[in-house]
Amino acid sequence: MSPFPFSAVLFDCDGVLVDSEPITNRVLAEMLGELGWQITTEESMNTFTGKAVKDEAALIEQKTGFRITDDWLKTFRARRNEALERDLIAIPRAPEAIREIHAMLDGRIACASGADRHKVELQLAKVGLLEYFEGRIFSGHEMPRSKPHPDVYLAAAEALGVDPRRCAVVEDTVTGAMAGVAAGATVFGYSTGESGHSGPGPLLSVGAVRVFSDMAELPALLSGYGLQAA
Numbered sequence: 001m002s003p004f005p006f007s008a009v010l011f012d013c014d015g016v017l018v019d020s021e022p023i024t025n026r027v028l029a030e031m032l033g034e035l036g037w038q039i040t041t042e043e044s045m046n047t048f049t050g051k052a053v054k055d056e057a058a059l060i061e062q063k064t065g066f067r068i069t070d071d072w073l074k075t076f077r078a079r080r081n082e083a084l085e086r087d088l089i090a091i092p093r094a095p096e097a098i099r100e101i102h103a104m105l106d107g108r109i110a111c112a113s114g115a116d117r118h119k120v121e122l123q124l125a126k127v128g129l130l131e132y133f134e135g136r137i138f139s140g141h142e143m144p145r146s147k148p149h150p151d152v153y154l155a156a157a158e159a160l161g162v163d164p165r166r167c168a169v170v171e172d173t174v175t176g177a178m179a180g181v182a183a184g185a186t187v188f189g190y191s192t193g194e195s196g197h198s199g200p201g202p203l204l205s206v207g208a209v210r211v212f213s214d215m216a217e218l219p220a221l222l223s224g225y226g227l228q229a230a
Contacts, residue, residue, distance in 0.1 A: 029041050
């Protein structure tokens with residue numbers, strides 16, 4: 001068998017490892033409705049998926065006249081976390097894929113999310129994946145810039161001691177794929193055609209090299225990719 005073509009694999013969290021977007025956006029739509037912006041969960045997903053709510057404060061103020069405060073964000077996160085603790089499930093077949101890739105790379109995987117650290121850790125623990133990423137979790141909230149900037153992926157690669165050009169990134173949104181491409185990584189797009197995931201066309205248009213729809217395909221897809229040495 002040929003050597004695994006990547007030195008590390010970096011995963012987004014929401015929409016790639018956990019099916020969190022419908023839950024988060026249901027809570028967000030409820031709270032925006034309380035401010036006067038009547039928006040459905042699906043509309044919220046189309047607007048906010050792949051982005052940090054705090055980074056969309058100007059849009060929320062434009063739609064509601066309400067300036068987002070730290071207290072409002074704390075309330076949102078508390079209500080969101082309560083719903084995630086109750087309802088969250090893993091993306092189908094993601095846990096099996098993670099275990100296989102973790103073994104292939106002797107643990108050289110990381111989770112690089114645009115979400116706050118508490119949310120990422122809560123979610124990974126809820127679906128039984130925290131042990132595979134503990135100590136290798138990176139939050140865009142702790143970086144100078146959020147996705148689509150590459151900061152969180154560059155930080156993850158540096159912490160693993162790997163050239164980002166030798167990393168694979170797994171993303172489900174255009175925003176995240178742009179971040180991976182900007183980091184110099186090889187981006188694989190996960191898209192099921194459902195709300196909350198960017199479609200194959202948009203993912204490919206920003207530089208994803210492959211788009212797949214079943215997490216069970218990912219280990220073989222990564223193993224078989226012909227990466228030229230950096």
